[in-house]
Amino acid sequence: MFQSAIHRFSQNMKCENCSGDYLANCANCHECFEATECQDCKFCDSNKSSKDAYDVLGHGQRAELILETVATGIGQMIAFCVLSADLNNVFYSISCHSCSNLFGCAGLRKKQYCIFNKQYSKEEYEQLVPQMIEHMRQSHEWGEFFNPKTSHFGYNETLAIEYFPLAREEALKDGFNWSDYLAPKPQVEQMIPASKLPETIAEVPDRILDWAIECEVTSKPFRIVKQELDFYRKMNISLPRRHPDQRHHDRLVWRNPRKLWVRKCDKCGVEIKTTYGLDRQEKIFCEECYQKAIF
Ligand SMILES: [Zn+2]
Incomplete structure (x- = not known):
């Protein structure tokens, strides 16, 4: 029954000019998954009410101009941050809340003008940060998320392996860690x-x-x-x-991968971007054909 039924090309609802899957009330969002009320975003996953976001995973709520973040939201001009919220002008920081103008900080609350958790004056901060950015540009680190080598986890212990499966050798070759930990056998009768x-x-x-x-x-x-x-x-x-x-x-x-393929509507032949791969046997209809067939 599942194979012979008609499938909508995406699960997007009330979206305008979007590509991805499980989007609701979004506009101009591309290659995004499980996002709601977002606008002008690309490569975002599991975020809500973000604007001008790129490469954002999780949270992103009420955040604007946000780039390469994980579980970070609220605020603006946030880049390469993890597990943080309520920020303004914050870069390469982890677990910082209600802060502004931070660079490379961790675990700060209600702070501003800090570099590596050290307090600077506004003037010093504004002089030092461009120098650091220039240095990082030369070493090709600027504009990239934290090096995966700094992760405490192996690639195989993270969500990444669920969405982008890699074998041990491939992950190591790409610079990720790998965990060979084996849980001890339970002590049971x-x-x-x-x-x-x-x-x-x-x-x-x-x-x-x-x-x-x-x-x-x-x-x-x-x-x-x-x-x-x-x-x-x-x-x-x-x-x-x-x-x-x-x-x-x-x-x-049971879920489709977080990947889009360009294929043709099985009814009218119009081009669609869908998470149903080219080799899938189901009948995939574009929005218009699906609506006509179902209602
Ligand atoms: Zn169609």
């Missing part, structure tokens, strides 16, 4: 393969709480907690056979 689990929840003994289950796909062990077991019993749902990470992965597979 017994480890049972998922295939040995009872079919119904009614047959599951309380002792399951002392055991670990081996995922049917990855063999990674996982445990069941009491609240979870109570919930399964209440809802009459059998125990999961897959590790939580695998279940997360399974859900992601």
Whole structure:
């Protein structure tokens, strides 16, 4: 049924001149995903009410002129910042709030004219920052987000791998870290393969709480907690056979990738930008054809 049904080329709602998916009430936003009430944006993801934003991931609320930020919003002229809000004229800073005129700072509150967390006068700041920018220009660092080498996490431990999968060697070649950490095996009475689990929840003994289950796909062990077991019993749902990470992965597979392909409407042949790849078998209709066919 899913294959033969008509699919709208995007899930955008009330948008004008936009490309991307899951956009609502946006105008002039391109290559954006899951954004609402945004205007004049490009390459943004999961942000709300941003204006003039580029390469923004998360938050972005009530922010204007914002570039290459993660989970940062409120304010204006913010670039290369992470986990920050209520800023004005702030560059390369992490976890700073209610601040203005910062460069390379971390964890500041209600500060202004600081470089590397050190307080300067307005005049000193305005003299030093252009010098630093010039230096960074020469070393080709200016205008780029923090070097991935400075990340505390491996590429495979971050959301990046879900949207842009890379193998270990590829990630290392591109300058990312990689984590080889393996979670220790749980100290349990017994480890049972998922295939040995009872079919119904009614047959599951309380002792399951002392055991670990081996995922049917990855063999990674996982445990069941009491609240979870109570919930399964209440809802009459059998125990999961897959590790939580695998279940997360399974859900992601149902979503289209955050990537746009140019293809033709399967009804009228007009060109559309859609997250349905060229090899997808579903019938993909442009907005007009979809509306005509459905309503
Ligand atoms: Zn069409």
